[in-house]
Amino acid sequence: MGNELAQVMVDAGLLGVTIRVRDEHGDQIACAGSSELDGSAQPPPNGYVRIGSNTKTFVAAAVLRLVADGRVGLDDAVDAHLPEFGVDPRITVRMLLQHTSGIFNHTGEYYEDGTVAPGIPWQGREWLDNRFQSHRPEDLVRFALAKPARFEPGADWSYSNTNYVIARLLVQRIAGVPFAEAMRELVLDPLGLDDTSVPTGPEIAEPHAHAYHRHEDETIDLTRLDPSWISSGGDMISTTADLATFVGALVRGELLPAPLLAEMLDPHPKVGYGLGVFVQETGGGKVISHNGGAMGHAALMYATADGGKVLTAALNYVDDAGLSLAPAFQEMTKRLVDETFH
Numbered sequence: 001m002g003n004e005l006a007q008v009m010v011d012a013g014l015l016g017v018t019i020r021v022r023d024e025h026g027d028q029i030a031c032a033g034s035s036e037l038d039g040s041a042q043p044p045p046n047g048y049v050r051i052g053s054n055t056k057t058f059v060a061a062a063v064l065r066l067v068a069d070g071r072v073g074l075d076d077a078v079d080a081h082l083p084e085f086g087v088d089p090r091i092t093v094r095m096l097l098q099h100t101s102g103i104f105n106h107t108g109e110y111y112e113d114g115t116v117a118p119g120i121p122w123q124g125r126e127w128l129d130n131r132f133q134s135h136r137p138e139d140l141v142r143f144a145l146a147k148p149a150r151f152e153p154g155a156d157w158s159y160s161n162t163n164y165v166i167a168r169l170l171v172q173r174i175a176g177v178p179f180a181e182a183m184r185e186l187v188l189d190p191l192g193l194d195d196t197s198v199p200t201g202p203e204i205a206e207p208h209a210h211a212y213h214r215h216e217d218e219t220i221d222l223t224r225l226d227p228s229w230i231s232s233g234g235d236m237i238s239t240t241a242d243l244a245t246f247v248g249a250l251v252r253g254e255l256l257p258a259p260l261l262a263e264m265l266d267p268h269p270k271v272g273y274g275l276g277v278f279v280q281e282t283g284g285g286k287v288i289s290h291n292g293g294a295m296g297h298a299a300l301m302y303a304t305a306d307g308g309k310v311l312t313a314a315l316n317y318v319d320d321a322g323l324s325l326a327p328a329f330q331e332m333t334k335r336l337v338d339e340t341f342h
Contacts, residue, residue: 005336006032012328014317016043016209020240021340022248022310027241035209037219037318044207046239048195049314050227051299052292054243055236056164057250058187058196060097060276062171064256064264065186067093071174074263074275081170085141090153093170096163097275098268104147105160106140107230117147122229123321128215132202135228137165157270161233168232179232191249196238202226204237209316211296219318222295234292243301243312251288252307265305284341291333295319298329302337311340 006017009032016033031042066072072081074094079087087103095101108119120135120143121127144162151158168179175182180198188196202224210223227235238246253261265288267279278289289302300313313336317325 003030003032005332005339006030009033009315009332009336012332013325014315014329014332015212016316018043018045018047018209018240018314019336020046020244020310020312022244022312023308027244029240033316035316037210037212037221043209043314043316046195046241047314048205048208048237048239049299049316050204050211050234050294050297051236051238051243051301052230052234052294052297053161054238054290054292054299054301055232055234056292057276057290057301058183058236058246059164059167059171059232060264061250061255062183062186063093063097063167064260064275066171066174068257068260072170078166078170081173082166085138085145085166087145087166088149088153092153093167094275095153096167096170098157099159099163099271099273100154100157100268101160101163102149102151102153102155102158103160103162103166104144104150105158106144106162106165107233109150109158119143120229123213125215127229128213128220131222131225133229134201134226135231137168137228137231140165140229140231141169157268157273159273161230164233165231187246187255190255191245193238193242193246196236196242196246198232199227199235199237209297209314211294211316212318213296214318214320222319223297225295227294230294234294238299240299240312240314243299244310247288247301247303247312248307248310250307251303251305282337282341287337287341289337293319293329300333300336302341304341309341311337 019030079089109117172179264275286305296319298315302311
């Protein structure tokens with residue numbers, strides 16, 4: 001199944017695909033496509049990849065580890081811990097993790113009627129020319145908080161990268177160390193995730209497949225870029241093996257006590273989003289997941305509720321401002337999940 005479906009995903013427009021399925025029989029790995037544009041080598045079987053919004057699950061796990069230690073409460077007011085930003089005092093830590101805060105998304109708001117409220121530049125010539133520029137998370141938060149809230153705290157659900165930038169600052173404040181160090185202490189080291197990191201610049205370790213962006217008639221290699229514009233909304237780097245270890249251990253309760261894990265996996269009725277994870281029903285039962293795209297790189301991460309079967313994937317492709325691959329990506333991901341968790 002794996003090699004055939006990996007090839008189907010490449011035929012649908014992706015440049016390269018690596019799929020990893022882990023169960024009681026071990027790991028099955030399938031690769032198809034190319035590591036580089038106009039290249040013949042396949043993507044590395046366990047190459048490094050920018051994991052995009054899968055980062056949110058790691059951040060949520062770090063916050064919940066602090067909750068488990070009694071250092072912060074899920075229903076604490078964010079403003080009590082980060083008073084310098086003037087966050088609405090009704091907004092709680094839980095609301096950040098579940099996207100119910102109403103805080104403006106600093107990368108732009110997309111409304112149900114099709115209108116868009118622009119955020120910071122993250123595509124187009126202006127962004128491409130400044131893709132090595134560094135952004136402070138504090139500045140992203142202040143930018144977002146200066147915009148009108150999308151709704152009253154707790155009144156609705158809307159995905160906002162800014163929630164997780166604030167969560168990053170919260171972890172850093174409570175842990176008392178830089179965020180990358182806190183993430184290592186709270187999540188990465190306990191699980192032995194040596195190939196997962198919070199980047200501090202544009203580099204990504206070898207081996208890796210290449211990521212691209214098409215702007216007008218130009219195709220640009222975006223493998224190296226400064227991801228601080230998205231911050232903890234999607235800046236981390238990992239591998240399919242580390243992602244499989246992480247999500248499997250998470251749902252098996254190896255990071256969090258059972259009551260807290262149950263809260264993490266309790267989905268919002270509107271969208272099925274818990275605290276940093278999606279909770280969905282498949283033909284084979286409940287699946288816990290998060291996916292992420294990051295400018296020509298993407299990562300998939302799924303696990304059965306008992307952690308007995310895990311699916312992860314690393315993708316590389318040619319991105320564009322119109323997100324023209326999105327429909328095929330959604331269709332192929334659904335097929336991959338259906339065939340893995342039937």
